[in-house]
Amino acid sequence: MTELQVPPVVVVTGTDTDVGKTVVTAAVVATGRAAGLRVAAYKPTQTGVSPGQPGDMAEVERLTEACTAEGVRLRAPMAPRPAAALEHAVLPTLADHVARVADLRRRHDLVVVEGAGGLLVELTDAAETLADLATALPDSGVLVVARAALGTLNHTMLTREALSHRGVRQIGIVIGSWPARPDIIEETNRDYLGALPEGLLGVLPLGAPSLDPTAFRAAAPGWLAGLSQRLGTP
Numbered sequence: 495m496t497e498l499q500v501p502p503v504v505v506v507t508g509t510d511t512d513v514g515k516t517v518v519t520a521a522v523v524a525t526g527r528a529a530g531l532r533v534a535a536y537k538p539t540q541t542g543v544s545p546g547q548p549g550d551m552a553e554v555e556r557l558t559e560a561c562t563a564e565g566v567r568l569r570a571p572m573a574p575r576p577a578a579a580l581e582h583a584v585l586p587t588l589a590d591h592v593a594r595v596a597d598l599r600r601r602h603d604l605v606v607v608e609g610a611g612g613l614l615v616e617l618t619d620a621a622e623t624l625a626d627l628a629t630a631l632p633d634s635g636v637l638v639v640a641r642a643a644l645g646t647l648n649h650t651m652l653t654r655e656a657l658s659h660r661g662v663r664q665i666g667i668v669i670g671s672w673p674a675r676p677d678i679i680e681e682t683n684r685d686y687l688g689a690l691p692e693g694l695l696g697v698l699p700l701g702a703p704s705l706d707p708t709a710f711r712a713a714a715p716g717w718l719a720g721l722s723q724r725l726g727t728p
């Protein structure tokens with residue numbers, strides 16, 4: 495993997511909850527597999543699910559058939575720390591997550607880690623965030639999922655600034671849902687994000703998660719053309 499321009503651990507964060515991190519995670523997995531890599535996905539903290547209920551990793555598995563794992567699952571549909579407090583659960587430590595990712599790396603070339611909510615949501619009882627996890631994970635970089643619409647520039651720049659302040663490697667930006675008929679705001683947002691140094695890795699079209707999984711897997715490398723280019727062809 496040393497020759498690749500994409501690190502073997504890709505941490506997917508978003509400018510907010512519900513921006514499309516799970517669907518982008520699936521598209522990154524599919525793009526990695528299309529490039530001939532063995533790819534797994536990991537969700538450190540999955541909230542809003544009961545035991546046995548499908549979470550984000552079930553959606554990634556449905557779309558990609560890849561191997562996935564969860565660190566912990568909590569019932570309340572809220573941030574991990576208050577959700578854990580409600581059921582008196584102890585959250586995994588940062589070292590626990592690092593060990594789980596290291597274990598997945600032993601059997602895969604690329605591990606895609608999907609955060610909870612945005613970058614600074616606390617994931618551990620010691621108040622560590624996804625930014626801290628990215629810092630602790632060797633050979634990792636962060637991919638930021640952003641919205642297309644008005645407001646995205648401020649949210650994206652805030653997330654980038656927090657990453658750069660912590661010295662976290664930034665792989666690139668992906669727009670989670672791109673409309674069939676973008677307006678002038680969306681078009682200029684895309685141009686602006688595309689001109690940033692880390693670059694725009696691609697955009698997922700509106701409706702991407704409704705495609706059947708075979709069509710999703712076939713289309714993902716084209717949606718994420720910037721990522722495909724950096725991964726190279728098999």
Ligand SMILES: Nc1ncnc2c1ncn2[C@@H]1O[C@H](COP(=O)(O)OP(=O)(O)OP(=O)(O)O)[C@@H](O)[C@H]1O
Nearest residue numbers: 511512513514515516517611670671699700701702
């Ligand atoms: N390109 C798209 N087109 C249409 N719907 C989309 C698209 N991307 C995401 N969605 C839908 O928007 C919702 C939120 O997306 P998703 O679950 O990927 O967000 P998330 O950032 O992972 O949220 P969370 O913070 O809960 O993990 C889902 O219902 C998903 O199916």
Ligand SMILES: [Mg+2]
Nearest residue numbers: 515516550608
């Ligand atoms: Mg998600």
